[in-house]
Amino acid sequence: MSLLRLEQVSVAYGAIRALHGVDLEVREGEIVSLLGANGAGKSTILRAVSRMLPLQGGDILLGGRSVRATPAHELVALGVAHVPEGRGIFPSLTVQENLALATWTRRERRHVEEATRRVFRLFPRLAERRTQAGGTLSGGEQQMLAVGRALMTGCRLLLLDEPSMGLSPLLVREVFRAFQEINAEGTTLLLVEQNAHMALKIAHRGCVLENGRIVLEGPAAELAGHPRVREAYLGEAGASSPPCPGTPGSSR
Amino acid sequence: METVVQQLLNAAQLGAVYALIALGYSMVYGVIRLINFAHGDIFMVGGFAGLLLALRFTWMPLWALMPLAMLLTALLGVAIERVAYRRLRQAQRMSLVITALGVGIFLENLVRLGVGPETRQIPSRMPTTPVAWLQDALGVSVTWDKLLIIFVSLALMALLWAVVHRTLLGTAMRAVADDKDVVPLMGVNLNRVIAVTFAIGSALAAAGGVFFGQAYSLDPYMGIDLGWKAFIAAVIGGIGSIEGAVLGSFLLAGVEVLTVAYLSSNLKNGIAFGLLILLLLIWPSGLLGRPASKKV
Numbered sequence: 001m002s003l004l005r006l007e008q009v010s011v012a013y014g015a016i017r018a019l020h021g022v023d024l025e026v027r028e029g030e031i032v033s034l035l036g037a038n039g040a041g042k043s044t045i046l047r048a049v050s051r052m053l054p055l056q057g058g059d060i061l062l063g064g065r066s067v068r069a070t071p072a073h074e075l076v077a078l079g080v081a082h083v084p085e086g087r088g089i090f091p092s093l094t095v096q097e098n099l100a101l102a103t104w105t106r107r108e109r110r111h112v113e114e115a116t117r118r119v120f121r122l123f124p125r126l127a128e129r130r131t132q133a134g135g136t137l138s139g140g141e142q143q144m145l146a147v148g149r150a151l152m153t154g155c156r157l158l159l160l161d162e163p164s165m166g167l168s169p170l171l172v173r174e175v176f177r178a179f180q181e182i183n184a185e186g187t188t189l190l191l192v193e194q195n196a197h198m199a200l201k202i203a204h205r206g207c208v209l210e211n212g213r214i215v216l217e218g219p220a221a222e223l224a225g226h227p228r229v230r231e232a233y234l235g236e237a238g239a240s241s242p243p244c245p246g247t248p249g250s251s252r
Numbered sequence: 253m254e255t256v257v258q259q260l261l262n263a264a265q266l267g268a269v270y271a272l273i274a275l276g277y278s279m280v281y282g283v284i285r286l287i288n289f290a291h292g293d294i295f296m297v298g299g300f301a302g303l304l305l306a307l308r309f310t311w312m313p314l315w316a317l318m319p320l321a322m323l324l325t326a327l328l329g330v331a332i333e334r335v336a337y338r339r340l341r342q343a344q345r346m347s348l349v350i351t352a353l354g355v356g357i358f359l360e361n362l363v364r365l366g367v368g369p370e371t372r373q374i375p376s377r378m379p380t381t382p383v384a385w386l387q388d389a390l391g392v393s394v395t396w397d398k399l400l401i402i403f404v405s406l407a408l409m410a411l412l413w414a415v416v417h418r419t420l421l422g423t424a425m426r427a428v429a430d431d432k433d434v435v436p437l438m439g440v441n442l443n444r445v446i447a448v449t450f451a452i453g454s455a456l457a458a459a460g461g462v463f464f465g466q467a468y469s470l471d472p473y474m475g476i477d478l479g480w481k482a483f484i485a486a487v488i489g490g491i492g493s494i495e496g497a498v499l500g501s502f503l504l505a506g507v508e509v510l511t512v513a514y515l516s517s518n519l520k521n522g523i524a525f526g527l528l529i530l531l532l533l534i535w536p537s538g539l540l541g542r543p544a545s546k547k548v
Contacts, residue, residue: 050437052433052436052437071436071441072436072437073435073436073437073438073439073440073441073442074439076436076437076438076439077439081437082437084434084437088431088433088434088437090426090427090430090431090434091430091431092426092429092430092542093423093426093427093430097423097426100420100423101420101423101424101427101438101440102438102439103420104420104424104438104439104440105439106439107420149438153438153439
């Protein structure tokens with residue numbers, strides 16, 4: 001069953017069009033990875049879904065219901081959590097406060113306790129750092145906190161924007177293992193990644209974006225074998241040039 | 253010795269009023285990075301709300317009158333944010349600052365038109381008898397109203413501290429100060445948190461206004477002078493910091509009162525503003541403020 005559906009979604013930053021009529025479907029229980037170069041519009045898709053950006057055209061359906069007019073904070077109550085690019089930790093709040101704030105829409109004691117246990121089980125390091133200010137954590141710990149915080153909302157759909165950015169290969173593996181576990185526990189993941197290897201390894205399906213359009217999509221294993229993906233994103237087969245150098249840095 | 257204690261208590265009373273105003277500057281700056289130049293006038297309106305309530309309901313005790321004045325002023329603060337500031341949140345800083353100045357002038361003239369330009373005093377609802385045990389212990393004559401003003405103000409500040417540091421709402425307010433773009437992703441209604449911040453800041457200013465109207469006097473332009481003083485206090489303490497606003501307020505009031513008592517009342521403002529310049533030269537982000545370094 002489709003949990004999230006984008007229909008002909010267009011988004012612009014001022015006069016610059018970032019997405020041109022994107023269609024995308026994410027089914028319940030899936031991990032879907034979005035691949036593409038810088039500025040291809042991957043982050044923009046996530047920001048459009050979490051309603052941080054207004055739509056210029058098209059519609060976004062969550063469980064069949066349009067959320068086009070839903071403000072960002074209400075989307076959280078509908079089960080969508082977004083881990084933004086750069087993690088978005090509140091630096092002056094402690095780890096515990098960062099986690100607690102995400103229970104704003106779900107304050108029942110049972111949910112808070114269960115979610116806290118789950119987050120500390122997935123990321124034991126956060127439990128050790130409980131009373132430490134978010135800004136004093138290492139990059140990897142901050143990423144864990146950002147993901148843990150998203151889980152505290154009790155989300156059905158988790159949007160992850162470049163979770164591997166700035167992490168050591170070891171930490172990347174640790175974080176991605178947690179993603180698989182989160183998914184196995186029933187949460188649907190929509191993942192934006194530069195690290196195409198890891199992204200396709202854990203995903204069920206993948207999409208490739210170029211210049212604000214989806215140019216390829218299919219099962220992750222198939223995409224990983226596709227010559228175009230192998231050349232452009234997996235760095236194989238004598239990759240000569242990046243796929244779309246025309247739009248530098250327009251993803252933010 | 254007696255006079256020193258006496259002067260320190262005077263300073264504490266004035267400092268308490270400064271602090272009640274300074275907290276609003278600091279809190280609003282914390283959440284939307286706006287120096288709300290209308291805040292001194294919100295304090296003034298709060299004082300007049302107390303005056304009008306006291307004149308109209310002569311039977312009403314202070315413990316009912318003050319919360320009512322605080323509530324009315326809180327609504328005013330929320331209305332100002334909603335009508336004048338919200339739609340400018342994404343605009344240039346300067347537009348917002350000019351708007352705040354305009355709102356201040358509007359409030360001054362509104363009160364002058366409605367109540368008149370005269371200096372007024374709120375008929376005292378607090379016991380003005382001397383505190384016997386203080387007289388016996390230290391030999392200083394202090395009236396109950398002064399002591400009450402100091403302690404009720406401190407209690408309000410303690411309450412605010414508890415809200416900011418011990419409740420989820422307070423956590424949200426601090427989160428807005430850290431990174432307001434991420435706050436909606438936590439399911440928190442950003443507009444509501446900002447509105448609550450204005451409400452609390454305005455209510456505290458109103459408490460200061462009611463106290464000031466009893467201890468000293470009210471006039472439609474008092475918010476300018478006192479607003480600047482409280483703003484200075486907030487900056488000295490480190491704007492955005494609650495503890496800083498309180499510390500800065502008592503420090504500034506202490507300097508002012510002692511200058512008047514032992515040097516000259518003409519030097520009062522010169523020394524107060526001089527202190528601001530000096531302190532900011534040494535601590536550019538205030539005594540307890542966070543250094544304005546950009547995080548990478």
